[in-house]
Amino acid sequence: MTYENLTVDLADRSYDIKIGPGLLAQSGKLIAPFLKQKRVFVITDETVAALHLDTLRHGLAAENIEIQHLAMTPGEKTKNWAGLEKAVEWLIEQRVERSDIVVAFGGGVIGDLSGFAAAILRRGVDFIQIPTSLLAQVDSSVGGKTGINSVQGKNLIGAFHQPLLVLADTDVLTTLDPREFLSGYGEVVKYGLLGDANFFDWLEANGPSMVTGNQANRIHAIRRSCEMKADVVARDEKEHGDRALLNLGHTFGHALEAATGYSKRLLHGEGVAIGCALAFELSQRLGLCAQEDPSRVRAHLAAMGMKKDLADISGDLPDADGLITLMGQDKKVSGGKIAFILARGIGDAFVEKNVDMAVVKAVLTDALAGR
Numbered sequence: 179m180t181y182e183n184l185t186v187d188l189a190d191r192s193y194d195i196k197i198g199p200g201l202l203a204q205s206g207k208l209i210a211p212f213l214k215q216k217r218v219f220v221i222t223d224e225t226v227a228a229l230h231l232d233t234l235r236h237g238l239a240a241e242n243i244e245i246q247h248l249a250m251t252p253g254e255k256t257k258n259w260a261g262l263e264k265a266v267e268w269l270i271e272q273r274v275e276r277s278d279i280v281v282a283f284g285g286g287v288i289g290d291l292s293g294f295a296a297a298i299l300r301r302g303v304d305f306i307q308i309p310t311s312l313l314a315q316v317d318s319s320v321g322g323k324t325g326i327n328s329v330q331g332k333n334l335i336g337a338f339h340q341p342l343l344v345l346a347d348t349d350v351l352t353t354l355d356p357r358e359f360l361s362g363y364g365e366v367v368k369y370g371l372l373g374d375a376n377f378f379d380w381l382e383a384n385g386p387s388m389v390t391g392n393q394a395n396r397i398h399a400i401r402r403s404c405e406m407k408a409d410v411v412a413r414d415e416k417e418h419g420d421r422a423l424l425n426l427g428h429t430f431g432h433a434l435e436a437a438t439g440y441s442k443r444l445l446h447g448e449g450v451a452i453g454c455a456l457a458f459e460l461s462q463r464l465g466l467c468a469q470e471d472p473s474r475v476r477a478h479l480a481a482m483g484m485k486k487d488l489a490d491i492s493g494d495l496p497d498a499d500g501l502i503t504l505m506g507q508d509k510k511v512s513g514g515k516i517a518f519i520l521a522r523g524i525g526d527a528f529v530e531k532n533v534d535m536a537v538v539k540a541v542l543t544d545a546l547a548g549r
Contacts, residue, residue: 185408201349209241209281216243217246218243218245220246221247250288257327286317290333302339312396319346321340331436364449371475372424430453438491452485460518461522463541464537467524471521489545
């Protein structure tokens with residue numbers, strides 16, 4: 179089977195992202211060149227293991243690669259100190275050596291957790307990403323960000339640890355719950371909004387067909403998202419500048435995730451989607467973008483059947499001041515100031531560290547009043 183290939187250019191740490199159907203079946207021949215011993219150590223979750231572990235096992239067995247696996251409890255609440263301890267202690271029990279490879283086989287939670295475990299085990303063990311959710315395929319598996327959540331906020335504990343390879347098998351997306359697929363789409367649409375207006379135009383026309391299973395359009399959207407992220411990461415691996423643009427929607431979204439206890443009330447990509455809408459609303463009120471831009475963002479999210487407003491989140495939320503306090507724990511806070519990703523228009527985002535917080539409060543107050 180054929181697949182798309184692109185490279186994250188990081189000099190001697192460059193790696194390939196392979197995108198297409200049937201990659202689990204080809205995993206043995208794709209992973210074998212990286213192995214010093216014919217074995218891998220797979221960290222996954224119980225849901226992914228039940229659906230796809232046998233396919234991965236058979237793909238690896240074709241090259242006589244042995245597999246040991248640990249299946250974690252699914253969900254964001256595994257991405258914490260207890261989950262990290264379980265993963266690391268299991269790897270130590272398996273006598274993983276520094277020359278071995280850990281495989282992160284799952285969505286964003288598993289990718290972040292496994293990558294961080296690999297980063298700290300024996301002061302650094304290599305790992306490979308095999309993302310099984312749309313969100314992980316277009317975003318979290320690429321770029322080397324790994325970590326866990328603190329009770330104080332999301333992704334506050336972690337390390338940069340680049341994978342050796344990313345295998346994005348688009349066949350596994352057929353088993354995703356529709357809500358999980360749309361959560362991942364929140365990250366896809368982010369790429370169009372932050373830096374490619376033509377891609378956003380394409381998504382407006384073709385996004386609905388992705389939901390109904392159009393394989394070619396799914397591959398195109400994943401490739402374009404990964405291309406954009408790879409380009410930014412190559413310029414700014416450790417997020418000192420341009421890479422912060424990839425956090426469009428995340429300052430609001432992470433606060434909302436914390437406010438909902440990292441629960442099923444709000445999935446990560448849903449928070450990003452609502453956050454993008456709020457970022458464009460904030461930009462418009464600051465006089466940066468046209469009045470119709472926030473409406474266009476919300477209209478597309480609505481056409482996709484996605485959450486787009488605070489009113490779409492069930493249960494109680496903190497007031498505007500409470501949400502701003504949660505934003506204050508964001509990783510992008512510098513000198514006590516919250517950095518926002520704002521936009522001059524669709525496809526034209528930028529980082530702003532001096533935002534009038536009275537306007538932010540007004541945007542949140544009005545959004546809460548609409549609930």
